Amino acid sequence: MQTKSSFLFRLFIASLCIIPVLILSALSFSKNWSFPSLLAEEFSTAAWVDLFTPGNSISVSLVTSLIIALLVGAASTTMGFFVSKTIAYNRYRRSLLLMAYLPFVLSPVILAVCLKYYFIKMNVAGTVWGVIIAQLVIALPYSIIFFTGFWNQRIKEYEAVVSTLGGKPGYALRKVIIPLSKSLLLICFFQCFLISWFEYGLTSVIGYGKVQTLTVKVYQFLTEANIFYAALSCCLLILPPVLLLWMNKRIILRYLN
């Protein structure tokens, strides 16, 4: 009985996740849908075929989003890992950590408006680099907070063990610290990637509409009432996270257990 109800509950949860994706997929293959019809009048692969034509704006956005998210994920994970170590072993640890929470006090759009002036002055507003820096303002503190718990007394002692055995700090990092933090590094990269991938507020304000990530594109199609292309963009938007989730499935499950 319990197994059956548990199965039904799982099916319900899975349906909640899968049904919207199925609807979006169906919409992306549709043409001429009007309210109150349940289904579109025509089935069409035109939107998907267009995607593979050179210079297609959605595929350009997909590549832009991928580049930005990969760079933000890699940079924030790497920098956050080392900055969090400095903070964790610093005598002003609590004050420094408090500063890492500051970007989360404001909503991303307000934060972007506050920072916009500096990005214009630095001549990076409306550029991919500008958007990357802007997203790091959120992703890096997240990464720092994520790793602060990792740098505890035990890790410090492992480093001391390696050094008294004759190993330099770099050796301790390569042979002990990174292997011990591997799953955390992957999870952090995955989460920072997602922060960047789904980021809209900072990207649209700092990107000035010139940097068209997939998220920006979805909003653009929605305001244009182009639901078929919006659905196609949404399908592409959920694709990399699902792929990453599948790749990290074992690590995440192990971490949760």
Place this chain on the structure above:
Amino acid sequence: MFAEIKNIAKMYADKKVLANVSLSLNKHETISILGKSGCGKSTLLKIIAGIEKQDEGQIILNGTDISQQNPNERNIVYLFQEALLFPHLTVFENIAFGLRIRKHNNGKIKDEVYVMLESLGLTEHSVKMPHQLSGGQKQRVAFGRALIINPPLILLDEPFSSLDTEIRSQMQELYKKVAKEFQITALFVTHDIKEALLMGDKITYMHDGILIPYNSKEDFINDETTGAKKEIAFWNSL
């Protein structure tokens, strides 16, 4: 003298942890440092290992002043209260760790590690991961990891304090055997009077950052401040 610790002083904020600590150590000799928790004995070992910096004083090892050297240059191994085995490495790789740092070839590493495993009675555990070992076995692996690089000085910071009485006793015997076999020069920190008397060729007592050396175990027992007389009286009264 093989090792000399001269006038080591250390302060944390306003608190004096070590006050002009001096100590001399002969080759192949183990000196016990007895003291209560927080008296500064672990800090002294960490300073000798280079993990912490002293405010004043010198450390001379084999005629060389190593006071300003980095811990990885001193070749002094520090054994913590916990075994601190690297959890992602097997017993074999844990013991081989120091040899890999020194870039020995694989054949030599294999030979040396198997000799060490044999000496410590760990041969059958060589492919196990640390979480599959008991507390005593972990400490034996930690010993092996330290001994295999043949350090001139080993610092043992209450290495058996987390073990139960029986295993602790076995480890004390093993240490005596290994110390003789490998001709170890060591400083052995403990808060246990019996262990201090058992493990050390000489004994010292640390109180509030001041280190008192004794010429003989009798002198140590006769000094009321060490608490050794009280301990003996307690056992005699049973």
